[in-house]
Amino acid sequence: MSESVIRSSALLSSARHHRLVPALLAALLASGCASTTDARQDQSATAAPVTETAAVTPDAEPASQSSATRSKGGPVGSSSLRSSPLESASLGASLLAILEETNDPVTPPEKAGNGAAHLAFIARLIEESSAAQQVSDSSNPAAHLRRNEARAYYRSAVAASEAGDAERADELGKKATKMMFMAVRLAEADEVIEVKHERDYRRRLESVNALLDAHERVGAEDELGTSFSQTREVIRQQVARAETLHQQDQLDQARERLDAAYVALKLSIQAAREGQTRIRSLDFATKEEEYQHELTRNDTHQKLVGLFMQDSDTSEGMKRMIDNFLGKARELRQQAENQADDGNHEAAVDSLNESTGQLVRALRTVGIFIPG
Amino acid sequence: MSVPKWVNPKALHAGLLASVMCAALVMLPGSKAWAEYGDVVINNYSEDSDMRPVVFPHWFHRIRFRCKVCHGDLGFEFQAGGNDINMLKIIDGEYCGACHNGNIAWGVENCELCHSGKPGLETHVHGSTLKSLVTPGNQGQ
Amino acid sequence: MMFRIASVTLAAVMLVMPLSISAQSKDPLSFNRLMADPETRNAPPLKDGIHDPDNPATDRLQSPREAFSALPDANAGNYVDWVEALQDGLINPRYDLQDPDMSPTVMDLDIVREVKGSMPDVVFPHKEHTEWLDCANCHPAIFIPQRGANPLSMAAILMGEQCGACHGRVAFPVTQCRSCHSRSKTPADEAATQKEAQ
Numbered sequence: 001m002s003e004s005v006i007r008s009s010a011l012l013s014s015a016r017h018h019r020l021v022p023a024l025l026a027a028l029l030a031s032g033c034a035s036t037t038d039a040r041q042d043q044s045a046t047a048a049p050v051t052e053t054a055a056v057t058p059d060a061e062p063a064s065q066s067s068a069t070r071s072k073g074g075p076v077g078s079s080s081l082r083s084s085p086l087e088s089a090s091l092g093a094s095l096l097a098i099l100e101e102t103n104d105p106v107t108p109p110e111k112a113g114n115g116a117a118h119l120a121f122i123a124r125l126i127e128e129s130s131a132a133q134q135v136s137d138s139s140n141p142a143a144h145l146r147r148n149e150a151r152a153y154y155r156s157a158v159a160a161s162e163a164g165d166a167e168r169a170d171e172l173g174k175k176a177t178k179m180m181f182m183a184v185r186l187a188e189a190d191e192v193i194e195v196k197h198e199r200d201y202r203r204r205l206e207s208v209n210a211l212l213d214a215h216e217r218v219g220a221e222d223e224l225g226t227s228f229s230q231t232r233e234v235i236r237q238q239v240a241r242a243e244t245l246h247q248q249d250q251l252d253q254a255r256e257r258l259d260a261a262y263v264a265l266k267l268s269i270q271a272a273r274e275g276q277t278r279i280r281s282l283d284f285a286t287k288e289e290e291y292q293h294e295l296t297r298n299d300t301h302q303k304l305v306g307l308f309m310q311d312s313d314t315s316e317g318m319k320r321m322i323d324n325f326l327g328k329a330r331e332l333r334q335q336a337e338n339q340a341d342d343g344n345h346e347a348a349v350d351s352l353n354e355s356t357g358q359l360v361r362a363l364r365t366v367g368i369f370i371p372g
Numbered sequence: 373m374s375v376p377k378w379v380n381p382k383a384l385h386a387g388l389l390a391s392v393m394c395a396a397l398v399m400l401p402g403s404k405a406w407a408e409y410g411d412v413v414i415n416n417y418s419e420d421s422d423m424r425p426v427v428f429p430h431w432f433h434r435i436r437f438r439c440k441v442c443h444g445d446l447g448f449e450f451q452a453g454g455n456d457i458n459m460l461k462i463i464d465g466e467y468c469g470a471c472h473n474g475n476i477a478w479g480v481e482n483c484e485l486c487h488s489g490k491p492g493l494e495t496h497v498h499g500s501t502l503k504s505l506v507t508p509g510n511q512g513q
Numbered sequence: 514m515m516f517r518i519a520s521v522t523l524a525a526v527m528l529v530m531p532l533s534i535s536a537q538s539k540d541p542l543s544f545n546r547l548m549a550d551p552e553t554r555n556a557p558p559l560k561d562g563i564h565d566p567d568n569p570a571t572d573r574l575q576s577p578r579e580a581f582s583a584l585p586d587a588n589a590g591n592y593v594d595w596v597e598a599l600q601d602g603l604i605n606p607r608y609d610l611q612d613p614d615m616s617p618t619v620m621d622l623d624i625v626r627e628v629k630g631s632m633p634d635v636v637f638p639h640k641e642h643t644e645w646l647d648c649a650n651c652h653p654a655i656f657i658p659q660r661g662a663n664p665l666s667m668a669a670i671l672m673g674e675q676c677g678a679c680h681g682r683v684a685f686p687v688t689q690c691r692s693c694h695s696r697s698k699t700p701a702d703e704a705a706t707q708k709e710a711q
Contacts, residue, residue: 118483121422129421130460177481181463193464200447203649210653217659263618266648270620277623280660293664297629300667307505307671307688356630368690371631380517407563408555408577409590410683424565427558430683431577431591438606438617439679444647445610450655450678470610484570489563498563499590501681501688502673 103144106151109158115169116161119154122173122180126150131184138187146183150176194251201246201255208239208262215265218272231268235261287345291336294352298333301359308366322362329358409499410434412452413489425489446470453495554592555581590685596641619643625696626665634696 105127108120126132126147135143157172212232219228238261245254284290305326332355339348360370410430418425433442442448446467449455455467462469462480471477478485496503557576558564564571577591584603587594598604609615622639642651652658655678663675670677670687681687 121483124422130458131463134460174481177483178479181481184460184463189460189464192461193466196447196461196466203447203654206654207649207652210658211648214652214658262649266618269648270618273620273622275621277625278660279625280627282627282629293629296666296668300671303505303668303671307501310504360630371633378516380514382517384520407561409686411561411563413563424568427563429574429577431580431593432575434595434606434683435580435604436606438608439645439650440617440647441607441610443650450650450682482570484568485573488558488565488568488571488574490565493563497682499686500673501671501677501686505671 103148104151106154109161111162113161115166115173119157119161119169119173122154122157122176125177126154126180131180134189135180135183135187140186140188143183143186143188146179146186150179150183153179197251197255201251201258204255204258204262205239205243208258208265211262211265211269212236212239215269215272218269222272224272228268228272231264235265235268238264287349288340291340291345291348291352294336294349294356298329298352298356298359301356301363302329304368305359305362305366308363308368318365321365325358325362325365329355329362331355332358407498411498413493413496413498414453414457415489415493415495416453416456417458418487418489419491423483424487424491425493425495426486427489428486452497549592587685589689595684596644599644617644628694632690633694634698635693636696637693 106123108123109116132147135147138144153172153176157169157176160166160172161169212235215232215235216229218224219232238257242254242257242261245251245257282293284293305322309322332351336348336351336355339345339351363370407427408429408431412428412430413425414428415425443450448467457467459480461467462472465473468486469480472480480486555577556562557578558571558574559566564574581591581593585594585597585601586592595604599606607613608617620639620643624637624639626635626637628634655675656663665675667687669675671681673681676693677687685692687693
């Protein structure tokens with residue numbers, strides 16, 4: 001008999017948890033490894049040993065079970081004979097953990113090399129991270145059990161690392177990480193996710209309201225008649241219903257309804273505006289407004305000169321020309337600002353125009369083609 | 373090292389020094405990083421937890437998903453580091469974890485595939501115009 | 514004596530070599546200063562300066578060059594024309610999280626924005642944007658869907674606001690002037706610009 005079987009039968013005689021003995025026997029006969037089944041989120045502690053057994057696990061995951069069988073090297077009875085010492089050690093380690101429900105924390109590996117640094121990280125993940133905290137705070141025993149499994153895998157990984165098998169250590173380390181993540185999922189802290197879902201809902205609601213306003217404007221502008229407005233009313237009602245559900249804390253249904261309204265709205269606007277062109281002309285109510293616009297235009301050109309001049313291969317002569325233009329542009333801008341302060345916005349606009357013109361010359365010198 | 377009598381030690385030293393210098397020059401890493409445009413380096417919490425910063429490759433995802441899927445359906449903001457992503461959220465299936473769960477894409481127990489950035493990088497979008505303007509001469513590094 | 518000359522000459526040659534090599538790597542397109550050298554662009558993760566080569570998994574990450582070899586070229590950004598790649602069917606990225614077969618709601622609506630000065634007017638095409646994005650991605654968080662409500666400034670765009678939320682970060686950068694400034698002002702246009710009633 002292989003090592004794991006001998007060890008387990010020794011344990012049998014000293015098993016403190018008699019209810020686990022039949023499960024343990026079944027586990028011994030199984031070749032599957034628990035990690036390959038997806039976590040059954042609602043499993044309780046008493047059901048947890050069931051996940052260890054290939055035979056008893058619900059057939060929801062037959063595919064992964066059979067792949068587990070393949071990965072562990074064959075059908076039931078023979079696996080423990082054919083499997084490598086390390087594999088048996090990991091299987092035995094899992095069972096050991098379950099049996100003794102060991103809560104012993106793990107520590108970083110002592111020997112360096114062979115992936116020890118990453119293993120140290122995994123040890124921290126299992127014991128000290130915010131994930132670990134979440135599991136510790138959890139009242140779900142399945143979460144704690146999963147963490148013990150993670151610990152068991154981790155110990156096997158350290159053993160592999162010390163034996164010099166870096167690849168195996170990495171594989172077991174990944175299993176440990178995966179187990180720990182499953183533990184975190186079982187430990188279910190909803191608050192963080194709820195906050196995000198709430199925020200996502202509010203954003204979507206904002207978009208829907210903005211687009212409803214746009215819908216109204218489109219209807220008025222293009223004179224699209226009553227059926228268009230009626231569509232809008234129906235959509236508004238759907239949104240109102242979504243909001244009611246939201247008030248009742250039924251966020252998932254509320255979001256679903258809101259999304260349906262959103263899609264209908266999108267399609268309605270699309271049908272109305274498809275194939276059109278709209279022109280936004282520059283109209284300034286006052287010279288002052290135009291001055292403000294010219295200021296940002298001047299800023300833009302300044303930034304563009306900076307952006308296009310990054311290549312340090314500009315020759316000395318070119319640099320001097322550009323500095324010349326920049327200097328003139330600066331002067332003209334100052335002149336414009338002074339004129340604006342004096343209230344003469346018309347002159348200020350003209351000065352700014354000239355200033356920007358100097359910047360355009362600088363840009364052309366750098367090699368950017370600007371027409372005009 | 374035994375040197376023949378006819379070798380002038382000064383010339384030898386000069387030659388060795390010159391060789392070392394140009395070897396150093398040639399081997400010095402360039403000041404520009406040629407990473408892909410749009411790669412997002414995220415280092416809000418990674419380095420504090422002794423992990424390498426995350427490098428998110430937009431190009432790889434753009435081939436497979438339209439912008440809407442992540443920025444609309446999954447709720448990602450248009451801002452590097454602006455989503456306050458941490459592993460707990462990912463493990464719970466939000467953000468990256470919505471796909472990187474072993475089903476749609478590889479699972480997050482593969483730490484090094486995401487946490488693959490050079491230590492010390494700050495959160496930024498590589499190659500962005502903003503970065504180029506703010507730190508001229510360093511193409512968004 | 515001979516050895517002295519030889520070693521000094523060798524040292525001089527070795528000093529000059531790196532400088533001359535970098536001069537030779539200038540290709541004829543060096544006029545376009547911001548265009549990256551074809552040798553260095555789309556570098557594989559091990560060499561790109563951002564990924565840590567000491568990380569064990571870095572060599573498993575795909576090289577962009579490999580993925581882009583089948584895609585149409587562009588002059589900036591990823592050096593890939595993503596819009597053309599999509600329209601030509603070379604890529605077919607998923608549109609919806611839940612439904613893999615959903616087709617996008619594309620709206621063909623052009624917004625022409627007049628600009629001051631001699632640069633051509635900007636045309637914003639909803640079509641190319643709605644092929645990738647959802648209405649809610651931009652409206653109203655970045656742009657209010659209302660005429661007159663969005664004063665645009667290129668300075669802001671360069672600093673990452675407005676269009677710069679994407680253009681200059683992930684979508685083609687604003688060094689591609691003609692991609693947006695695409696509608697020339699004709700004398701007829703300037704004389705009788707279609708002024709929309711405010």
